[in-house]
Amino acid sequence: MVRIEGVEPTRLSALDPKSSVSTSSTISAFIIIYLRIYKTIYIIIQNDYYYIDLLKNTKIKTTMILEIEPTKISTKDLHKYLLSSIGPRPIALASTIDSHGINNVSPFSFFNIFSANPPIAIFSPARRVRNNTTKDTLENIKEVKEVVINIVNDEIVDRASISSTEFPREIDEFVESGLTPIASKKIKPFRVYESPVQMECKVNQIIELGQNGGAGNLIVCEIILMHINSSILDENNHIDQNKIKLVGRLGDNWYCKGFDQGLFEIKKPK
Numbered sequence: 001m002v003r004i005e006g007v008e009p010t011r012l013s014a015l016d017p018k019s020s021v022s023t024s025s026t027i028s029a030f031i032i033i034y035l036r037i038y039k040t041i042y043i044i045i046q047n048d049y050y051y052i053d054l055l056k057n058t059k060i061k062t063t064m065i066l067e068i069e070p071t072k073i074s075t076k077d078l079h080k081y082l083l084s085s086i087g088p089r090p091i092a093l094a095s096t097i098d099s100h101g102i103n104n105v106s107p108f109s110f111f112n113i114f115s116a117n118p119p120i121a122i123f124s125p126a127r128r129v130r131n132n133t134t135k136d137t138l139e140n141i142k143e144v145k146e147v148v149i150n151i152v153n154d155e156i157v158d159r160a161s162i163s164s165t166e167f168p169r170e171i172d173e174f175v176e177s178g179l180t181p182i183a184s185k186k187i188k189p190f191r192v193y194e195s196p197v198q199m200e201c202k203v204n205q206i207i208e209l210g211q212n213g214g215a216g217n218l219i220v221c222e223i224i225l226m227h228i229n230s231s232i233l234d235e236n237n238h239i240d241q242n243k244i245k246l247v248g249r250l251g252d253n254w255y256c257k258g259f260d261q262g263l264f265e266i267k268k269p270k
Contacts, residue, residue: 075129075214080251083109088248088256091152092123093160094219095181096140097189098169103181104136105173105192107152107160109249110216119223121149121199124209124216132213136169138206145203146187147221150195154245157255159194186225196232196244200225 070078092111096104110124125135141147152160156179163177174181174190181190184200191198201221209216232243246258256262 079129079214084251087250091249093150093152093192094137095148095150095189095192096137097144098140099143102170103172103174103190104140105163106137107164121221121223122218124218126216127213129214138217141203141219144188146189147201147203148184148189148191149199149201150192151197152247153196154247156194157247196229198227199223
């Protein structure tokens, strides 16, 4: 027997006379669509989708889908759902400097490359969900519109995580995390010596997406000089994915590896 609360048996039996259904008024439900070709009936119960095979002598597969309207849950919960579903995300270890010469380095996984001509990367130091405060990286960039995007790999991910600690603004995260600052050639902020790829950038624009906790601040960075460690290059001077050993950010405290068994190749269609 398949029990679906709140659905009239006559409605289901009209679709499949062989189905046996009992009802209850405790939970409202309604049929979205019935696809006999897939032998599946789609039902919503509160915020959940149920896919239930009602035909006899066939394998039953049941899957629940949670529907979320962002305005109807807390930003904290929405933030968790977004970070756990959108990934893996590359990590920008952004090094900045304020107008008094105090260094800052911090990781951001709201990050990607968006253009090659001009070479544009964007990352986002969002406002803290907990108390709606802004991060030192953002405040530094407002003062000195330059940043180094240091790529995070397997060798430095632990130290990059340490640098995400909310230290007082006067604290140098290079010192706290054990990362080594090295002078840049075209801008003021220091590079991270241990990073396999370091991108010196000028900040073309800061786009504020909101004023509430969780709102992003898009830092539009134009790359003006790249430093690539020769140890990650192959014989053609291209970056070898098994040498650079990239890592990606997932939800909660999870990360993933973009090398060795984590790699697979799909040839582009001709």
